[in-house]
Every structure is written in C-alpha cells, then in structure tokens.
Amino acid sequence: MNILFVDQTAKLSGGELALLDIVTPYKDGSKVILFEDGPLRAELVKRQVKVEIIIPNGALNNIRRGSRIPMASITSLVRLARSVAQEAKNFDFIFANSQKAGLISVLAGQLASKPVVWYLHDILNSEHFGKAQLLAARYTARKSTQILVNSKSTKEALQILTGRNDNTHLIYNAFNTKPFVQTANSQENQREALGFDSRPLVGVFGRLSPWKGQDVFLRTLAMMPAVHGLIVGSPMFGEDAYAQHLEQEIKTLGLENRVKLLGFRSDIPELMKTCDIIAHTSIAPEPFGRVIVEGMLSGRPVVASKSGGPNEIIENGVTGMLYTPGDSQALQSVLSEIINEPEQALLMAQRGRETALNRFSLDNMHKRLDDIITVCFNQQKTTLCGESV
Structure with missing residues (x-):
C-alpha cells in the first residue's frame, strides 16, 4: 500500500x-x-x-x-x-x-x-x-x-x-514507551541542574498558546508559595505575544525565583520525571491531550482540565485528577490534595502509568x-x- x-x-x-x-x-x-x-x-x-x-x-x-x-x-x-x-x-x-x-x-x-x-x-x-x-x-x-x-x-x-x-x-x-521506560530517574541531579530545590515541582508541557492556559497555572502558583513551577514549550502559529505575556506575568506575580520557562525541549521524558506532578491547563476543550498520557507514562500524578479528550483519558481520582477548566483555585485545590497525600498520589500515578501502557x-x-x-x-x-x- x-x-x-x-x-x-x-x-x-x-x-x-x-x-x-x-x-x-x-x-x-x-x-x-x-x-x-x-x-x-x-x-x-x-x-x-x-x-x-x-x-x-x-x-x-x-x-x-x-x-x-x-x-x-x-x-x-x-x-x-x-x-x-x-x-x-x-x-x-x-x-x-x-x-x-x-x-x-x-x-x-x-x-x-x-x-x-x-x-x-x-x-x-x-x-x-x-x-x-x-x-x-x-x-x-x-x-x-x-x-x-x-x-x-x-x-x-x-x-x-x-x-x-x-x-x-x-x-x-x-506512544513510543521506550523513552519513558529507559529514562533514568535522576530527579535530584536534574533539579539541581535546573536550579530547583526539594520543594514540590509542578510541570506544564506543551505549546504556548492562550487556550492552553499557562497563565492559569501561573495564577495558581501565586497562591502556593511553597511550590515551584516548570513550563516547557514554545509558541507556534504566530502566538509569540502570548509567550511574552507569560514572561511579564511571572514578573508581575513575583514568581521569578519559583518558575522557569524552558522553551522547546526534546528531553521531555527526563524533564517529566524531574517533576512531582504534571499539570494540563487548557481552558478550551482539548482534542486529545498528548502531554497527559506522557505524564502518566512518566509515572507521575497528572492533573488535567475537565473538558474534551482528558475526560476520556483520565478516570478522576483513580488514574489522575480533573478540575474545572480555567479555574485557578480549583487547580490549586487538586494540586494541594496530591502534595498533602503522597501515598494516594503514588498509587494514582502507578494506576495511570498502567492505563497509559495498555490503552495507548x-x-x-x-x-x-x-x-x-x-x-x-x-x-x-x-x-x-x-x-x-
């Protein structure tokens, strides 16, 4: 053929x-x-x-x-x-x-x-x-x-x-699962190289676009002073102004010492394993949500906005957590729940990984x-x- x-x-x-x-x-x-x-x-x-x-x-x-x-x-x-x-x-x-x-x-x-x-x-x-x-x-x-x-x-x-x-x-x-399975979990070394300490680190991955909601993530972190953030991705299709807006928001919210914008990276599995939680923050319905599955394959608890494809990927409270799109307080609530209940978070991450391996x-x-x-x-x-x- x-x-x-x-x-x-x-x-x-x-x-x-x-x-x-x-x-x-x-x-x-x-x-x-x-x-x-x-x-x-x-x-x-x-x-x-x-x-x-x-x-x-x-x-x-x-x-x-x-x-x-x-x-x-x-x-x-x-x-x-x-x-x-x-x-x-x-x-x-x-x-x-x-x-x-x-x-x-x-x-x-x-x-x-x-x-x-x-x-x-x-x-x-x-x-x-x-x-x-x-x-x-x-x-x-x-x-x-x-x-x-x-x-x-x-x-x-x-x-x-x-x-x-x-x-x-x-x-x-x-998904090709090999990069996630073969990646060595050198979390501490990677964090140190990125300039983070041992405090909880939440990562957001994907292209920088207004409907992807990275600004919602920044507003959430402003309410969580003991949490660090990592944003990985670059603007596409003429959305460079939004990337500049995010940089300004980091300064406005006083997050310069807690949030890093890394731009486009090819070492996604390594970076995801560096994080404690993977967050998906789209404010409009997501067609699928590749980063959600990648986060699950990385063995990390995943939080995603409850709209579109994420509803089909995550069983809420079992293989991940869902929250109302665009609601920074709702996102703060589920992130806090995961951070404060590490044993439940680990079990959820394990279930999520097994689901991702079987379904995708x-x-x-x-x-x-x-x-x-x-x-x-x-x-x-x-x-x-x-x-x-």
Missing part, C-alpha cells in the same frame, strides 16, 4: 508527533509532503521516510485560525492542490494530517481521482476556529473518503458541525489503522467501510 501523507507544518506539535508514529510502518513505497521545512522533516528523514517540501506563497501561509481567507490565498491553495495531485497519481491514496492539509488534499484527490483519508486532530467549534475555517472544514469533511478522529470529543464536534457520521473512525494517539500502545494503534486501510482501500471500493466508533 503506497500512501501520500500530507501535513501543513513541519513543527513538532501534537498532530505531527502522531504522524511520525503513523508513517513509520508504511514508509516503504510511501512519501510525506510538507508545506514548510522544520524539525518534523528531520525526524522523518531520521526514520528513513521520503519527504518533499512544497512551499506555498506567503498568502496561504499567513492564514490564521480566526482570520478570513482572501482571494490570493484561494489562488495559492488551488495551485498547491494541483502540485499535490500531480504527486498523488503515483500513490494509492492521500492521507491528510491537518485541517489545511485536509482541504488541499480533498481538492488534490478530486483532480487525481484518489481517495482521501483525513486525520482530524482538532475540535471544530467557534472556540478554536473562525467562520471561514469552519466552512472549509465542512467542505473537507464532505469530500473526505474516510475520517479518523483522535477522541470521542473530536468526533462529536465534527458531527455537530457537519452532520457526518459515516466512515468516521476513532483512533487515539499512540503503538501496536494497538497500528493494528486499528491497518484494519481500516486494508478493508477500505485494498479492494479499491472506497464506500465499503461502515461507521466505526
């Missing part, structure tokens, strides 16, 4: 990390097209995956989640779709891994007469996207042969927006994906598959 994978970005965000694990078993005879160069291309090359960069003009690159789509961008989009369609002639089908890639891929699929699988990693609602982006998503959903979703919450939002329920398959993100393994994901691809495309009948939930 020869697959043409398409993704709009080469940054290592959640959807792109998922793509890395999806592509690898299909790398022989397949290819990835990216619309920019960056760390993802380097990771793909390292895994011996064929990659091609097709750079669109600036008009298309400048489209943001809440912006309009000008005519210049539409013209660029059509040109890009033609380029992808030319490549697609040599493959069995197109696998689109993002919204922009999905729109371009369905256009290319029509030009090249190829089926399209769209892997949706976003909750499609007005909290996350503007009217133009939601309109494009409706079109993409209507023209996609099959749609994969990363959570029930993502699927529900898709159904509300588009009414589509057929040929829609739930495939949770999966690469083997399970690959078998699920392979079944869908085999049934739907090897027989060259794109309407063969029924709904999968």
